[in-house]
């Protein structure tokens with residue numbers, strides 16, 4: 001690297017390793033490692049894409065107005081304060097890139113999303129990792145880590161891979177405790193699975209320094225399409241819009257997302273199925289003697305005695321054609337993160353773990 005010197009921080013970024021999706025010799029693989037929607041793509045979104053497919057010789061609109069209007073209508077938010085991105089990952093990139101640089105610090109929590117340090121290094125800023133308390137975000141630890149250099153706090157609420165969340169009161173306490181010059185980003189990718197939670201929308205409406213990010217990848221079943229959005233103060237959105245590529249979203253992406261968000265039953269049905277199967281899976285794991293917190297998301301973090309036992313269970317599950325997520329990289333070598341599937345899929349996981357337990361007993 002003598003001819004071309006990468007920008008500061010870039011060489012700190014490890015190359016992304018995608019999750020496994022195949023098991024040699026099996027065609028009945030059940031992938032429960034990426035928190036994908038067991039009900040698949042909403043039919044409404046599929047129809048919208050089919051209808052739009054003959055128009056892709058045309059450049060898409062650049063202001064995302066129809067999609068922002070739909071999101072605004074459904075969520076009761078001002079469309080002028082919404083920005084859309086290639087997944088919420090891109091919205092997170094807008095905020096880190098627009099508001100931080102070399103010499104600045106970005107705080108994330110111990111078990112926070114693996115993209116946060118990557119996005120921080122992409123901006124040339126310095127990631128600051130603060131501890132959680134028993135797998136729950138620790139508001140005081142965040143506040144104690146704030147320095148003159150802090151520009152942004154990246155918070156996943158509910159958390160991934162913990163599945164736990166801060167109450168509204170704790171979120172307010174965090175927002176109150178931060179200097180107004182520090183942006184609080186509430187990454188609410190799993191908001192729809194947490195009953196009664198607005199994803200931080202109210203805080204982002206009221207405060208000058210709070211940004212909420214949301215995604216179509218989880219409850220809306222469009223992870224492969226890559227659409228997300230952010231909602232925050234108008235000035236902040238206007239700054240981020242300057243670094244957004246005008247054609248970042250294709251018409252297919254926007255049409256599908258608009259149809260999905262306007263589909264009155266989809267999100268509700270998915271949330272109901274998830275709540276039922278999540279309770280069932282959590283109960284079954286505990287019956288098998290595995291620790292797991294109550295989850296507010298579409299996955300459950302099962303904790304085993306140690307890393308060796310988690311690895312053995314993972315191997316057993318793969319032997320049954322089931323792929324779940326090892327989460328050692330998130331600070332849980334003893335954990336397996338299991339996406340909540342439909343009734344049959346959840347049954348398959350419970351049966352496989354039951355057999356594994358019985359074989360070891």
Ligand SMILES: *Cc1c(COP(=O)(O)O)cnc(C)c1O
Pocket residue numbers: 035086087088089090113156160187189214215216217218223226227228
């Ligand atoms: C899945 C997930 C997202 C969504 O990312 P997209 O880029 O919208 O697919 C964001 N944050 C967290 C913590 C997630 O787990």
